[in-house]
Amino acid sequence: MITLISSDKRKFHVLEEVANQSLTIRDVIEDRRGRRRADRIILVTNINSKIPEKVIVYWLRHFLMPEEIAHASMSHKKAEKLKKWEAKFFDTDIDTLNDLILAADSLDIPSLFDGACEKVSDILKNRSAEEVGEISKIENEFTHEEEEEEIPSENAWVWRNEFA
Amino acid sequence: MEVIINKKKTRSENLDMISNLPDSLLIDILALLDPRDAAQTCILSKRWSNLWAFVPSLSFDMEKFKGKADNFNNFVSSFLRLRDKASDVHKFALRYAVSLETKFSDLVIWAWIMYASEHKVKNLVVHLVGWPCHFLSNKSRFHCDTLVNLHLCGIVLMEADDLCLPKLKTLSLIDVIAHGESMQKLQSGCPALITLIMCYSTMYTSNISFGSIKSLTIECCTLGSSSPFSISAPCVEYLEFVEGKGARIITFNDMSRVTKAIIGGLGEPGRTAHSFRLLDAIKGVQDLEFTCIYLEVLYLNRELLKCGIFNKLKNLRLGFGCPCQDYSTLLSSFLKHCPNLEYLCLLHDKDFCDCEERHGEMFSKIGHKQYEGFHGRYLKLVTFDSRTLCQQNLLPHMEKAFLQWNKEV
DSSP, rough: EEEEEOOOEEEEOOHHHHTTTTTHHHHHHHHHSSSGGGGGGETTTTOHHHHHHHHHHHHHHHSOOSSSSSSHHHHHHHHHHHHHHHHHOOSSSHHHHHHHHHHHHHHHHHHHHHHHHHHHHHHTTTOOOHHHHHHTTTTOOHHHHHEEEHHHHHHHSSSSSSTT | OOOOOOOOOOOTTTTSSGGGOOHHHHHHHHHOOOOHHHHGGGGGGGTTTTGGGOOOEEEEEEEHSSOOOOHHHHHHHHEEEEESSSSSSEEEEEEEETTTTTEEEEEHHHHHHHHHHHHTTTTEEEEESSSSSTTTTTEEEEEEESOOEEESSSEEEEETTTEOOOTHHHHHHHOOOOOHHHHHHHHHHHHTEEEEEEEEHHHHHSSSEEESSEEEEEESSSEEESSSSEOOOOOOOOEEEEEEETOEEEEOOOTTTTOOEEEEEOOOTEEEEEEHHHHHHTTOOOOEEEESSSEEEEEEHHHHHHHOOOTTTTTEEEEEOOOOOHHHHHHHHHTTTTOOEEEEEEEEEETTTOOOOHHHHHHHHHHOOOOOTTOOSSSSEEEEEEOOOOOOOOHHHHHHHHHHHHHOO
């Protein structure tokens, strides 16, 4: 059993086999093997407690359904179920997704990282730049002239056909 | 005992979240967007104005573009000209609808492929829709040291083509026409090839040998002439063979190393015999999926009698369109040949039949070991699964293959 501590000091106890899905944690545990019990505590300083919760839920779901199932006969239905579950899991606001991406990147959990990135890109897909700016609350620091004149003319080729 | 597993991050409640992500992660997200959507982010803010130029994965899809061919050509050319010159292209995917209007743009396409090749492309997808074009255009030489995965769709390969791809591991040919001995030349130009996938392709050749290939998929390939066609691939461990409608007879040599195989076919009257004959060639198989939509039981019985015992077979998936009355005869003749079977899965086509009751009967027969000649000593699990067994419609299949491939890479 290992313990993760989030930035707001909440503790999460996880089975080592489950947490091993994070390559970073796996390496840390490997490095400390054979040492004191206190070393099984991993401080995840900059992630608030909401995220470890989600990450652990994700781990548990994947732990119960390992990717390489020995018997292909079983995998078909289960894979479909997992897909549905993942769609629901990632159906969340963009802030949480960003935190998940950061967590997945630093903890090195490839499947979580890909899933979250895909979801963000789905949100941004087929939207105008203004909408994207609004959704992701990006501050537009261009001056009025830049916005009206220079940028559109420099980048005319990217606009929809009416400008091309 | 304290490990800080993260980069520094400050956060205030009002700050936009997405800008908290480091550039490298933003680029990863942009890589998942359509290139035009990605490029449009340049007006979001100063930080974003150049991010798109570093995206290493480019998927240009003419159908998504919804514009004239000329506009698409301009867009792709401008994108490639303006993107960051020093950053590599890991993946370059192009889906191009060739019509009378665009028929002569193969030189343009070739220039894009060369751009990708100069930028160390690892995964290349060229998917032409509507009009088969000669891949190499007027140049007949394509040399790329970095290419690992190549996916060609709707392309013509000529015998004179000279492809030199020393690192190529996976080659998919979908709806490809290969003239003369172009397949053989392809093989010699790609010495590291491990996986070969051929679907709905036409080969004008009589025999091919693939020395290095470990995974071979041949699905619904028609062959340009009527003489039999033989494939030898001594190293193949994974074999997938789906017989197409009216396909030329394919014989397989040297298949003794196959451990996992998927064999399927429509099972047209009078033509099924040779897909059964293939069973004899893969006797060392451990994991087998065998599906047949219109099955001729007599043929199968006769071929199975000839073919001896699958001693190593542990995992068997059997699927038929569902001629219910024949199912149990078949099952019994198959089971006789699999003494060490551990997992059995019966597949049936969900579009074909849903007579659950009959299947229940068959189940209970297995449970009570009522199949003659099958002791079921090692049997651990019997399952039942319904799915679509046969994709008879050609185009949706290709669409799926393309999407799947795009996702995988």
